[in-house]
Amino acid sequence: MKAPAALEQLTAALKRLPGVGPKSAQRFAYYLLQHDREGARLIARALDDAVARIRHCVRCNTFSEAEVCETCASPRRDAGLLCVVETPSDQLMVEQTLSYGGLYFVLMGRLSPLDGVGPKEIHLDRLLARATDGQVREVILATNFTQEGEATAHYIGELLRARGLRVTRLARGVPVGSELEYVDPGTIAHALRDRRIVDD
Amino acid sequence: MKAPAALEQLTAALKRLPGVGPKSAQRFAYYLLQHDREGARLIARALDDAVARIRHCVRCNTFSEAEVCETCASPRRDAGLLCVVETPSDQLMVEQTLSYGGLYFVLMGRLSPLDGVGPKEIHLDRLLARATDGQVREVILATNFTQEGEATAHYIGELLRARGLRVTRLARGVPVGSELEYVDPGTIAHALRDRRIVDD
Ligand SMILES: [Zn+2]
Ligand SMILES: [Zn+2]
Numbered sequence: 281m282k283a284p285a286a287l288e289q290l291t292a293a294l295k296r297l298p299g300v301g302p303k304s305a306q307r308f309a310y311y312l313l314q315h316d317r318e319g320a321r322l323i324a325r326a327l328d329d330a331v332a333r334i335r336h337c338v339r340c341n342t343f344s345e346a347e348v349c350e351t352c353a354s355p356r357r358d359a360g361l362l363c364v365v366e367t368p369s370d371q372l373m374v375e376q377t378l379s380y381g382g383l384y385f386v387l388m389g390r391l392s393p394l395d396g397v398g399p400k401e402i403h404l405d406r407l408l409a410r411a412t413d414g415q416v417r418e419v420i421l422a423t424n425f426t427q428e429g430e431a432t433a434h435y436i437g438e439l440l441r442a443r444g445l446r447v448t449r450l451a452r453g454v455p456v457g458s459e460l461e462y463v464d465p466g467t468i469a470h471a472l473r474d475r476r477i478v479d480d
Numbered sequence: 481m482k483a484p485a486a487l488e489q490l491t492a493a494l495k496r497l498p499g500v501g502p503k504s505a506q507r508f509a510y511y512l513l514q515h516d517r518e519g520a521r522l523i524a525r526a527l528d529d530a531v532a533r534i535r536h537c538v539r540c541n542t543f544s545e546a547e548v549c550e551t552c553a554s555p556r557r558d559a560g561l562l563c564v565v566e567t568p569s570d571q572l573m574v575e576q577t578l579s580y581g582g583l584y585f586v587l588m589g590r591l592s593p594l595d596g597v598g599p600k601e602i603h604l605d606r607l608l609a610r611a612t613d614g615q616v617r618e619v620i621l622a623t624n625f626t627q628e629g630e631a632t633a634h635y636i637g638e639l640l641r642a643r644g645l646r647v648t649r650l651a652r653g654v655p656v657g658s659e660l661e662y663v664d665p666g667t668i669a670h671a672l673r674d675r676r677i678v679d680d
Binding site: 283284285286287289290292293294296297298299306307308309310311312313314316317319320321322323324325326327328329330331332333334343344345349367368369372388 | 483484485486487489490492493494496497498499506507508509510511512513514516517519520521522523524525526527528529530531532533534543544545549567568569572588589
């Protein structure tokens with residue numbers, strides 16, 4: 281006895297999702313067929329639509345339906361500031377602070393030589409061209425504070441400084457609302473080193 | 481700034497998968513668009529195919545492309561034995577033992593009143609009709625040994641015995657290959673009560 285072919289094929293296809301193994305794929309397939317066939321059709325339509333319509337903004341490289349995304353096309357943005365992030369989610373996080381009015385470049389990854397992700401894969405040639413357009417005054421490196429994110433920021437920083445650009449990095453420090461007792465010593469060390477003068 | 485509409489719709493659609501929240505749905509969407517557009521198309525096709533082709537076997541209720549599944553249609557199966565399982569995965573597990581030659585009824589669930597799953601949702605009317613077809617000699621209850629699985633077995637057992645059928649339950653006992661030290665006392669108690677005479 282084996283499962284019907286269409287069911288086997290669906291389970292195999294769902295394993296293409298990241299982090300989804302045979303067990304989860306089967307659970308997804310059974311669930312949709314048993315309880316949510318409308319959902320299955322909806323997912324199929326949404327996948328086709330997204331593949332057909334989503335591309336990368338030619339300026340900032342984020343996901344976009346238009347050639348130039350809304351953010352890059354906005355005249356209210358400060359074209360002198362360019363914030364470099366790893367992913368569109370990171371970009372969204374910066375936007376949600378409501379405290380940044382410049383533009384972005386989305387790497388769509390981070391340097392990770394062991395995984396075969398080098399300068400080409402994170403589009404550094406495009407970032408360099410973008411950052412040296414004559415309008416950008418400052419590049420803010422907002423890659424993650426992980427080992428790979430830090431290495432990526434370091435690498436990009438070197439390249440950009442060599443071209444005479446002002447390069448900054450998000451401050452490291454104690455998270456808002458946290459108690460020192462529960463913050464790791466490395467973070468506190470950074471917060472000490474980057475301490476700021478109280479001037480209000 | 482917000483994500484492109486096709487991307488938002490894809491993330492929303494992927495949340496229909498069981499146990500997938502906004503974060504995972506977004507991770508799936510970004511991954512497919514960034515790294516595996518071919519996979520996205522494949523999943524869409526497989527979903528449409530499965531929804532169009534998979535139905536439930538009219539005899540045993542398992543997933544099937546034909547009106548009667550291969551197992552139910554096989555002349556080599558013993559029509560006097562009917563094994564009741566919760567899901568097609570459970571059916572597959574029993575098949576993989578290579579020690580069962582009868583037929584099945586797949587409940588596609590288990591009794592769970594708090595979740596609104598009653599006798600109707602697990603097709604007990606069809607099971608009763610199936611089990612009282614005059615050919616079935618014995619019904620083997622192979623629902624899970626969880627609280628809900630046990631309650632389901634108890635409920636079905638009562639109904640079938642009232643119709644004069646021989647009803648059995650999978651034996652509880654110490655799993656093959658396990659050390660007593662690591663088996664829970666409840667299981668050992670069952671293994672003691674169901675101990676068998678060594679007779680070879
Ligand atoms: Zn853009
Ligand atoms: Zn069948």
